[in-house]
Amino acid sequence: MTPQPLLKLKSIPAQPRSATDLLRWPLIGAFLRWRHARRSLQTLLLFASGFIIFDGLFGPQQAPKNLATVTAWIHYRGFVVLALLLVGNLFCMACPFMLPREMGRWLGARLGWQQQVPRAWRNKWTALTLLVIFFITYEVFSLWASPWLTAWIIIAYFLTAVVVDTFFQGAAFCKYVCPLGQFNFFGSLSSPAEIKIRSADTCAACRTKDCIAGNKFTGQRGCELWLFQEKKVGNMDCTFCLDCVHACPHDNIGLMARIPTQELWSDPRRSGLGRFTQRWDLAALVVVLTFGAYLNAFAMISPVYVLRQNLANWFGLTSDIPGLLLIFLLGLTVIPAVVLAGTGFFSRLLAGPAGEPLGLVVRRFVYSLVPLGFGMWLAHYAFHFLTGALTIIPVIQAYLNDSGFHAGQPLWQLGPAVPLDWLFPIQAVFLYLGLFGTLVAAFQIAAGHYPNRHIALRAFLPWGIMALILLVAALWIMFQPMEMRGTIFVGL
Numbered sequence: 001m002t003p004q005p006l007l008k009l010k011s012i013p014a015q016p017r018s019a020t021d022l023l024r025w026p027l028i029g030a031f032l033r034w035r036h037a038r039r040s041l042q043t044l045l046l047f048a049s050g051f052i053i054f055d056g057l058f059g060p061q062q063a064p065k066n067l068a069t070v071t072a073w074i075h076y077r078g079f080v081v082l083a084l085l086l087v088g089n090l091f092c093m094a095c096p097f098m099l100p101r102e103m104g105r106w107l108g109a110r111l112g113w114q115q116q117v118p119r120a121w122r123n124k125w126t127a128l129t130l131l132v133i134f135f136i137t138y139e140v141f142s143l144w145a146s147p148w149l150t151a152w153i154i155i156a157y158f159l160t161a162v163v164v165d166t167f168f169q170g171a172a173f174c175k176y177v178c179p180l181g182q183f184n185f186f187g188s189l190s191s192p193a194e195i196k197i198r199s200a201d202t203c204a205a206c207r208t209k210d211c212i213a214g215n216k217f218t219g220q221r222g223c224e225l226w227l228f229q230e231k232k233v234g235n236m237d238c239t240f241c242l243d244c245v246h247a248c249p250h251d252n253i254g255l256m257a258r259i260p261t262q263e264l265w266s267d268p269r270r271s272g273l274g275r276f277t278q279r280w281d282l283a284a285l286v287v288v289l290t291f292g293a294y295l296n297a298f299a300m301i302s303p304v305y306v307l308r309q310n311l312a313n314w315f316g317l318t319s320d321i322p323g324l325l326l327i328f329l330l331g332l333t334v335i336p337a338v339v340l341a342g343t344g345f346f347s348r349l350l351a352g353p354a355g356e357p358l359g360l361v362v363r364r365f366v367y368s369l370v371p372l373g374f375g376m377w378l379a380h381y382a383f384h385f386l387t388g389a390l391t392i393i394p395v396i397q398a399y400l401n402d403s404g405f406h407a408g409q410p411l412w413q414l415g416p417a418v419p420l421d422w423l424f425p426i427q428a429v430f431l432y433l434g435l436f437g438t439l440v441a442a443f444q445i446a447a448g449h450y451p452n453r454h455i456a457l458r459a460f461l462p463w464g465i466m467a468l469i470l471l472v473a474a475l476w477i478m479f480q481p482m483e484m485r486g487t488i489f490v491g492l
């Protein structure tokens with residue numbers, strides 16, 4: 001590695017040291033700063049994915065006994081939301097799809113196939129469509145119950161990542177296609193840490209801007225997702241890849257602790273994204289992931305089966321699938337449109353005669369729903385994780401036994417990680433936290449837009465009431481008997 005010329009470093013101010021910078025922490029910081037940390041994590045998960053796919057295709061086809069269904073639908077989802085709650089987008093950091101993506105990049109560049117993503121596709125609509133398709137197919141085909149289908153979904157994911165990055169430059173797959181990535185970006189808006197510059201003065205004095213342009217001396221690329229550190233705000237679109245950290249020649253980027261949800265309170269122009277209030281696609285992503293959280297949980301409770309059957313009878317059909325599709329159509333489009341338009345209308349009415357377009361009012365406040373939506377995902381995934389966390393032990397035992405190793409008699413009686421009467425209180429805490437985040441964000445948005453506190457309070461009121469109603473709906477859903485998918489244990 002060629003050292004950088006000293007002259008360039010002389011005028012750069014020294015960075016302040018901060019205990020809230022995770023990259024400065026002993027051990028964990030040292031590991032993350034290690035150039036090969038990310039590749040090591042990705043390789044580990046890639047190998048794990050190989051075993052999961054193999055068991056999904058060739059292993060036992062009962063969901064609670066198969067590595068694919070247990071890891072994908074219980075552990076992966078549980079760990080992802082926990083990481084988002086405690087730190088940030090750690091799954092994208094360790095994403096196993098990155099290595100095939102790199103292969104596609106390399107191949108496309110070598111063969112001259114790569115081109116820029118067309119302007120019309122540089123938004124979240126493709127990923128949003130895939131998310132909706134996933135939510136529906138998850139229920140229609142009972143994906144959680146099929147190791148074989150789960151394995152094929154993972155394979156399809158790998159193939160799509162390779163194909164997209166073979167033909168398109170930058171991190172096209174992560175930024176515009178990957179539904180999991182969008183879920184992580186959404187969740188990380190409420191996370192307590194973000195990749196951020198340590199000193200604005202250092203950036204102002206920096207001439208090379210390697211964090212975006214790439215470091216010529218080390219060959220380290222800059223941010224593939226077009227997030228320029230000096231203008232980057234918050235976690236949207238950040239994969240925590242740390243490319244910028246390694247590219248910056250002045251060691252000016254950290255993984256900083258922050259107040260969770262703070263980035264939702266204002267609407268600055270963000271590098272690589274623009275203003276949130278000008279993006280219908282981002283607003284739609286928030287709507288789908290918030291109301292999708294409700295639908296996803298609603299689809300697993302007892303009343304929904306009665307509703308599906310009633311709808312089938314009403315239509316005079318033998319199948320309850322059309323009823324399910326109707327529930328999704330209403331839940332992801334009609335209900336959010338009516339609720340948000342109504343709330344925005346009253347918010348505008350109470351705030352006074354400014355006469356702003358209703359769409360703008362909705363886009364301003366809709367981001368305040370993120371904490372509650374994330375709280376709902378947390379509460380839901382916590383249920384599955386806490387009721388099935390220990391299932392992984394007998395599943396691995398059985399896998400090893402089938403592979404010729406002697407791992408003892410599988411302990412199929414294992415399942416829940418906590419007593420079952422703890423579940424609802426834990427879920428309720430996540431939902432209350434979500435509500436608190438949403439109320440704070442909605443009020444801060446109102447206060448930031450309306451200088452007069454009384455007007456701000458009036459504009460906030462309908463959004464606060466809507467959040468309370470959503471909380472009641474969430475508590476009602478969590479209070480219903482929920483299917484314990486992917487676990488043998490039947491103690492409820």
Ligand code: SF4
Binds near residue numbers: 197252
């Ligand atoms: S973060 Fe970017 S702009 Fe700031 S010092 Fe580093 S390379 Fe320069």
Ligand code: SF4
Binds near residue numbers: 195224232237238
């Ligand atoms: S390079 Fe971009 S995506 Fe990666 S951590 Fe830095 S800002 Fe985030």
